[in-house]
Amino acid sequence: MTWRFLPERVISRSFQAAGAAVLVLAAHAAAAQDRRVVTEPGLPAMVCATLAPTGPDDQTGSDDQTGTIQRAIDRCRAGQAVRLVAGPGGGRFLSGPLRLKPGVILWIDSGVVLAATTDPRAYDRGNGLCGTIDARGAGCQPFVTIEGGRGGGIVGDGTIDGQGGAPMAGRDESWWQLARRAQREGGKQNAPRLIVVQQARDVAFYRTLFRNAPNFHILLDGVSGATLWGIRIDTPADARNTDGIDPSASQDVTIAHSFVRTGDDNIAIKAGHGATRHVSILDDHFYWGHGLSIGSETIAGVSDILVRGVTLDGTLSGLRIKSDASRGGLVEAVRYEDVCLRGNRRPIDFDTRYDAGAGGMAIPVYRGIALSHVTGAGGALVVGGHDAGHLLEVMLDDVRFDPDAVWQTAYAQFTAGPGGVTPPPPGLSASAVPATGDRCAGRWASFPDQHP
Known part of the structure; x- marks a missing residue:
């Protein structure tokens, strides 16, 4: 994407001179997070069925185990788990699409791979479109669907492989x-998405590896309460449209202690048909991918987002908000704290003209965006509001990038905190407290081949 600059308009003021603004930012910081009390999930206490690969399915005569797994799920009660374990012949299950009953947990044991069938006919919605190209791309059902109810999810140290x-x-x-x-x-x-959660409450994903999705890995759609803790998502950098985790029209979501590398957005917080708010992204590590993103659909509004203690190591963009006049809306009360970035082409990428040719009246407005204790290397620091009537408001406090980082700004309103920002954006003077050592040392982590 080529950034098309509008006539630059930068408004700045000091943090100390804006007491009212300080109070507003403090209020946003308190609200900008999952409102639940979130703790590390555990493994299920009640198991309704334990399955090991046993060769051909007893009803179909095929190595496809869809029927065996689905029947076990259907017999479970809410709060119980179907546990997949390795057997004498190994731990690989081949399956077509599965539907988890409300409240039922799929437990994938260490050494087990639940592999998605590569047959487009298994995912087809009835129109013969799955595995083809058309104008909509909606012809396939997901590999795993979780819909309605409360509780349930996917846990365990095994793997779900989409075979993309x-x-x-x-x-x-x-x-x-x-x-x-x-x-x-x-x-x-x-192409099928790997996991889709719809209109459910208090679901959990814990410790599982999700890899090689044909399309998005995990989509949360209309979800109230979701915890994703200690999971890994692993897909090649050139696998198109393989977003990692996409909360959409959802609220009270926590993504913590997880590792994501993929071929599109590592995370994409969306609001196309409903608002997304109260999301916490905590102590995560992101590698190749397009960045930790909000958008591009923001028309229903995104607010109260807390990003704290994350590293972005080699993502194309780093901290990213993207939308345009065809799908824009209000993005506010977004707080980034204690973030480390390196190897990013655009460590900061706040873009209100994501599709430069898009038309429409859904103007993106970003306000109450705060960066505190953020450290990065070089690259483009992009902050672009839509026009003079829709400034992009950003507060920067103790934000440090290498001297060769370059600000690219348009219609931006900057506020400096007491820690300042280096290099300063247009209109702000360098006022940061001198750095003492590498505060990101020891924070970087290699993508874990095994469960950490």
Whole structure:
């Protein structure tokens, strides 16, 4: 994407001179998080069925275990778990789409791989579109659907593998190759998402590895209360449209102590058909991918977001908010604290013209955005409001980037905290307290091949 600059307008004021603004920011900081009391989930106490791979399914005669797993799920009561374990022949289950009953937990044991079938017919919604390209890209159902009810989720030290890079059954093209072809041809690929949670409450994802999704990995849609703790998401950097975690029209979400590398947004907080608010992103590590993002759909509003204690190591963008006049809305009360960035092309990327050619009246407005104790290297520091009537408001306190980092600003209103910012954006003077040592030393972590 090429940034198209508007005539620059930068308004700045000192933190000390804006007492009222300090009070407002403090109030936003207190609200900007998951409102629940969130603790580390545990493994289930009650198991209704324990399954090991046993060869061909007893009803279908196939190695596909969809029927066996789904029947076990259907017999469970809320609060119980179906546990997949390794057997004498190994720990690999092959399955088509599964639906978790409300409140039921899927427990994937260490050494177990639940692999998604590569057959597009298994995911098709009835129109023969899955595995093809069209104008909508909505022809496939997800691999795992969690819908309605309270509780439930996916836990355990095993793996869910979407097999996005494997050839589709009967084809010489993978799901990811289909996505690239759709990009070239100007259409949308019909490929299944890995996990979709809809209209559910208090779901949990704990310690599981999710890899190689054909499309998005985990989508939370209309969810109230979700905890994702200690999970890993791992997909190649060139796998198109493989977002890591996408909270959409959801509230009270915590993503903590997790590791994400993927081919699109590491996280994308969306608000296309409902507001998303009260999200905590805590002590996570992000690697290749497009960044920790809000947008691009923000039309219903995004607010009360807390990002604290994260590292972004090699993401294309770092802290990112993206939208445009075709799908924009109000993004406010977003607080980034104690963040370390390196190897990013755009460590800060707050963009109200994500699609420079987009038209419409849904103007993006970003306000109450605060960065505190943020450390990065070089790259472009992009802060662009939409126009003079829609300034982008950012408070910077103890924000430090390398001297060769370059600000690219338009219609931005900056406020400096007592820790200042280096290098300063246009209109602000350098006032940061001199750095003492590398405060990100010891914070970086390699992506764990095994559960950390």
